[in-house]
Structures are given as C-alpha cells and as structure tokens.
Amino acid sequence: MFLGIDIGTGSSKAVLVDRDGEIIDSAVVAHAVSLPKPGWAEFDAEEVWWAEVGLLSRELFSRNDAVDVAGVCVSGVGPALVVTDENHTPLRPAILYGIDTRAGAEIDELNHEIGEEVIFAECGKALSSQAVGPKLRWISNHEPEVFEKTARWFGCSSFIVAKLSGAYVQDHHTASQCDPLYDIRAGEWNEPRVKEIAGHIPMPRLAWSSDVVGEVTAQAAEFTGIPQGTPVCAGTVDAWAESFSAGIRKPGDLMLMYGSTLFFVLMLSEFRASDKLWTTAGIEKDSLTLAAGMSTSGSLTTWMQQLFGGVEFAELLAEAGEVPAGSEGLLVLPYFAGERSPIFDPDARGVIAGLTLRHSRGHLFRATYEGIAFGIRQIIDFLEAGGEPIERLVxxxxxxxxxxxxxxxxxVTGRPQMVPTQTIGASYGDALLAAIGTGAVPPDTNWATDGTLIEPDQRNKEIYAELYGHYESLYPSTREHMHALARVQGRPKIQDSPEA
Structure with a gap:
C-alpha cells in the first residue's frame, strides 16, 4: 500500500491506498493558520506540519500493518517558504503562499532591479504575493540575522521530505512558483537571480514529483511509524496533487478546487503566458500548466458561519437555498483577504453592495457563494483567453x-462540472504519485472515475449575466476606497491612557 499525506490550509490528511486505487484507511487533523499581523499568514513548520505527519502516520499504523507500505509522497500548501539551519530546524515560522502579502515592497524592489518584462519572460508570470523570491528578500531585508543563519530553504512538501529522508530537494512544479529563482523555459534554477536573492544559501536539487529522492531514515521511522527504508517521492504543492488525483492530465483539462481558497489548474499543450495568470511546470516531466487562485473561498463561508454565531452549515445552506438566484440584488466582492487572480491586489477588501433591511442571513450566505462564483467566471474567461480551450472542468x-x-x-459560468467519485483530495494524488514513482503501477495510471455531472440551470442565466456586469465594475469603482481603508487597518492601534 502507498501512503499519501497532504498538509492543507485548514487541515492535514493522510491516506493509505492499494495499487488499484482502493482506499484502505484515512485520517485527518484540523489546524488553523497563524495571522500575527495584517497581511501575514504563517505556520509553525515543526510544531504543526511535521508534528501532524507523525500524528497521522501513527494513527493509521495503529489500525494497519506498516510493513505493507511500499512508498510515501507528501504535498502541502504552496508555494510556501521555510528557512532552516543545516539540521532542518526552522529558524522562523513558515511564510505562506499568496494570502501572505507582507512582501509588497520587495516585489517592487525586484521589479525595479531586474525589470518586469525580464521577469515575465523568464518566469512566465508577473511577480505577485504568490511568489517565493520576494518573501526570501523580505527575510533578508527585515530579519537579516535569520537570513544569515539560513542554510536551507524549503516549500511545505519539501520540508517534510527533508524531515523524512534528509534529502534537500525541490520538485520542478514548486520551484516554478519560486519566482524569479526558476527559469520556466529552461526548467532549471536561474543562477543570476539565485545569486541576487538567495545569496549564500545553496539551491536544492530539482526532481519531478513522482521521483524517488530518498528513504525514510531511522529517526523519522521512530517518529512516524513509517518503516525505515521506505521510498520517499519528491511530492509537490497540494493543488497540483489534487489535480493529479482528479485525472487532470490532458491539455484542456481544468481543475477547479473548492477549498479554503479557490484554485485553478489548466493543462497546457504548449507554453503560454498571461499577465493575469501563472504559467508553471506541471508535476509530470516536461508538462506545463496555467494556474490561478482566489484568496478566499471556504475560509469566507467559514468566517460567515462564525459571524452568525456558529450556526450549522446545513441550516445556512437550507436558508440560502430558499433565496432566489441573484439574492434579490445583493452582491459580494469576496476580497476579504486581498485578492490574487486576476487583480493581484493585496489591499483589495471585501464589499457587500445592495444590502437592505429586507435581506436575511440566507441572502448574505447565498450572495457570498454567488460572489465567489463571479470571481470564478472572471478567471475562467482569462484562462481561455490565454489560448487553451477548456475541454473539461473537474x-x-x-x-x-x-x-x-x-x-x-x-x-454563473454556464459550464458543466464533473465531480469525481473519489473526492478525498491531494493525499489521494500523493498516493498515486508514490505508486508510480516506485514502479508499482505504470506512469499513465489514472485512479479517477467520473461521478456527478452538474449542468447549468438556464433559468438563472439572465439574472447572473446582469449581476456579473456589476461585479466586474464594482472593484474598479471602489478600489481607491479599499486602499484607503487598508491603510487605516494597517496603522498601529492607539492605546487608551489609564485615565481615560
């Protein structure tokens, strides 16, 4: 059997799968992102990520015989940045992907030093809060003592690979999101950019996601229960492992991932680039993808559930289901954590427009779903404009x-969606990568099977077309106000005097 482990934004999951794709057992543990300052999003890589790998593995092996594990693969949130000493001990909390927007000044700095056109040509995308390079520069600028002590740097999955096997590697896909350190056309580290940004820190060797890069060490075996000597694959970012689990393998296949954030992965037939999207390496050798991401999705609906006093989701869904399409003129811009694609604006803020005393929490909950859906439609339009026709949406x-x-x-999008039979997610894709990497199954093995097909309801086409027009114009017309309010939110709080 094969062990797949995924470290997500809201939880970590592990699954044991046999060579036929049948799930033997699974386990999950929830966690929360640390948000210590406005625009910051972090995790303790050692005390959360690595600790949960041990917790999940030991739980699975309390019910299953570990001796049958033939390979392990890990995916994780990304691109993230973990800096460590030579012993793989983190020197500070891990800095997360695009929802961490602290490095805005460093993006401007690198654009000025290198040139925006040069970066786009070398990386296939513009620098944004998603990129790792500016985050590494931020550490250099703001925490120079940490930067000087840094001997290794990792993404989420490659950190776990190092803890399991001691290997210092990075998969090509994750590397291709470490702009501007990786040359997307050459498929290699970009040495001039490495010297400019990483300085004294050596680069990890590159591997494809299913490549076996090491074996579980005695120390890791004792901590996790995974047998010493078990092959460890390179792994990748969670969204790409999830796309692999869903059978997104051919040009024109598009994955839409409904998670804490929303993510899109479109397989490409050839190199394409757009200033509104991210061109990246895929997880199979020499493959390419076009990707996009929204900063909020499930995190926004969870926030709203908490705002309503922790009412059960089923109750909110029932109330929202009674509200007509269009939420009777209520419109939400879902930029509650800034936004990634397609506006790349960390200072964007959420907007609820058209609110009246008639509107209920059911209206607001449905309008939130609709606002996210309008964002999805906007990104899908950009993906197709990028030159790759979308043949299938999973x-x-x-x-x-x-x-x-x-x-x-x-x-809202006018497109059917296929929901696979197996929706356990990225950990399932990890298990498949482990099976392929160890040679237990052929490289073209696909465990995904079609499940439910969701067809558009044409009765709602007109109202959603009207509201989408307002959605597209609402951000440009409120952007200056958003930015002004973001500045207010970022100011230090004025403490009341003891006499007040």
Whole structure:
C-alpha cells in the first residue's frame, strides 16, 4: 500500500491506498493558520506540519500493518517558504503562499532591479504575493540575522521530505512558483537571480514529483511509524496533487478546487503566458500548466458561519437555498483577504453592495457563494483567453459537498462540472504519485472515475449575466476606497491612557 499525506490550509490528511486505487484507511487533523499581523499568514513548520505527519502516520499504523507500505509522497500548501539551519530546524515560522502579502515592497524592489518584462519572460508570470523570491528578500531585508543563519530553504512538501529522508530537494512544479529563482523555459534554477536573492544559501536539487529522492531514515521511522527504508517521492504543492488525483492530465483539462481558497489548474499543450495568470511546470516531466487562485473561498463561508454565531452549515445552506438566484440584488466582492487572480491586489477588501433591511442571513450566505462564483467566471474567461480551450472542468475539494455552491458556479459560468467519485483530495494524488514513482503501477495510471455531472440551470442565466456586469465594475469603482481603508487597518492601534 502507498501512503499519501497532504498538509492543507485548514487541515492535514493522510491516506493509505492499494495499487488499484482502493482506499484502505484515512485520517485527518484540523489546524488553523497563524495571522500575527495584517497581511501575514504563517505556520509553525515543526510544531504543526511535521508534528501532524507523525500524528497521522501513527494513527493509521495503529489500525494497519506498516510493513505493507511500499512508498510515501507528501504535498502541502504552496508555494510556501521555510528557512532552516543545516539540521532542518526552522529558524522562523513558515511564510505562506499568496494570502501572505507582507512582501509588497520587495516585489517592487525586484521589479525595479531586474525589470518586469525580464521577469515575465523568464518566469512566465508577473511577480505577485504568490511568489517565493520576494518573501526570501523580505527575510533578508527585515530579519537579516535569520537570513544569515539560513542554510536551507524549503516549500511545505519539501520540508517534510527533508524531515523524512534528509534529502534537500525541490520538485520542478514548486520551484516554478519560486519566482524569479526558476527559469520556466529552461526548467532549471536561474543562477543570476539565485545569486541576487538567495545569496549564500545553496539551491536544492530539482526532481519531478513522482521521483524517488530518498528513504525514510531511522529517526523519522521512530517518529512516524513509517518503516525505515521506505521510498520517499519528491511530492509537490497540494493543488497540483489534487489535480493529479482528479485525472487532470490532458491539455484542456481544468481543475477547479473548492477549498479554503479557490484554485485553478489548466493543462497546457504548449507554453503560454498571461499577465493575469501563472504559467508553471506541471508535476509530470516536461508538462506545463496555467494556474490561478482566489484568496478566499471556504475560509469566507467559514468566517460567515462564525459571524452568525456558529450556526450549522446545513441550516445556512437550507436558508440560502430558499433565496432566489441573484439574492434579490445583493452582491459580494469576496476580497476579504486581498485578492490574487486576476487583480493581484493585496489591499483589495471585501464589499457587500445592495444590502437592505429586507435581506436575511440566507441572502448574505447565498450572495457570498454567488460572489465567489463571479470571481470564478472572471478567471475562467482569462484562462481561455490565454489560448487553451477548456475541454473539461473537474470540480474537487471539500466545497463540492455543498451542492448549492457547485450549482451556483455552473449557473454563473454556464459550464458543466464533473465531480469525481473519489473526492478525498491531494493525499489521494500523493498516493498515486508514490505508486508510480516506485514502479508499482505504470506512469499513465489514472485512479479517477467520473461521478456527478452538474449542468447549468438556464433559468438563472439572465439574472447572473446582469449581476456579473456589476461585479466586474464594482472593484474598479471602489478600489481607491479599499486602499484607503487598508491603510487605516494597517496603522498601529492607539492605546487608551489609564485615565481615560
């Protein structure tokens, strides 16, 4: 059997799968992102990520015989940045992907030093809060003592690979999101950029996601229960492992991942680039993808659930289901954590427009789903404009369990969505990568099978077309106000005097 482990934004999951794709057992543990300052999003890589790998593995092997494990592969949130000493001990909390927007000044700095056109040509995308290079520069600028002590740097999955096997590697896909350190056309580290940004820190060797890069060490075996000597594959970013689990393998295949954030992965037939999207290496050798991501999705609906006093999701869904399409003129811009694609604006803020005393929490909950769906439609339009026709849309992630949400997305976009039979996610893709990497199954093995097909309801086409027009114009018309309010939010709090 094969062990797949995924470290997500809201939880970590592990699954044991046999060579036929049948799930033997699974385990999950929840966690929360640390948000210590406005625009910061972090995790303790040692005390959360690595600790949960041990916790999940030991739970699975309390019910299953570990001796049968033939390979392990790990995916994780990304691109993230973990800096460590030579013993792989983190020197500070891990800095997360695009939802961490602290490095805005460093993006400007690198654009000025290197040139925006040069970066786009070398990386296939513009620098944004998603990129790792500016985050590494931020550490150099703001925490020079940490930077000087840094001997290794990792993504989320490669950190776990190092803890399991001692290997200092990075998979090509994750590397291709470490702009501007990786040359997307050459498929190698970009040495001039490495010297400019990483300085004294050596680069990890590159591997493809299913490549076996090491074996579980005695120390890791004692901590996790995974047998010493078990092959360890390079792994990758969670969204790409999830796309692999869903059978996104051919040009024109698009994965829409409903998670804490929303993510898109479109397989390409040839190199394409857009200033609104991310061109990246795929996880199979010499493959390419076009990707996009929204900063909020499930995290926004969870926030709203908490705002309503922790009412059960089923109750909110029922109330939202009674509200007509269009939420009776209520419109939400879902930029509650800034936004990644397609506006790349860390200072964007959420907007609720058209709110009246008539609107209920059911209206607001449905309008939130609809606002996210309008963002999805906007990004899909950019993906197709990028030159690759979308032939198939596969929906994955925990959000697919809310049928109302997926139906709204199909209604807004006018596109059918296929939800696979198996929706356990990235950890399932990891297990498949482990099976392929160890040679237990052929490289073209696909465990995904079609499940539910969600067709657009044409009765809602007109109202959603009207509201989408307002959605597209609402951000440009409120951007200056958003930015002004973001500046207010970023100011230090004025403490009341003891006499007050």
């Amino acid at each position: 929906a994955v992630g925990g959000g697919t369990q809310a049928r109302l949400w997926t139906q709204i997305v199909s209604d």
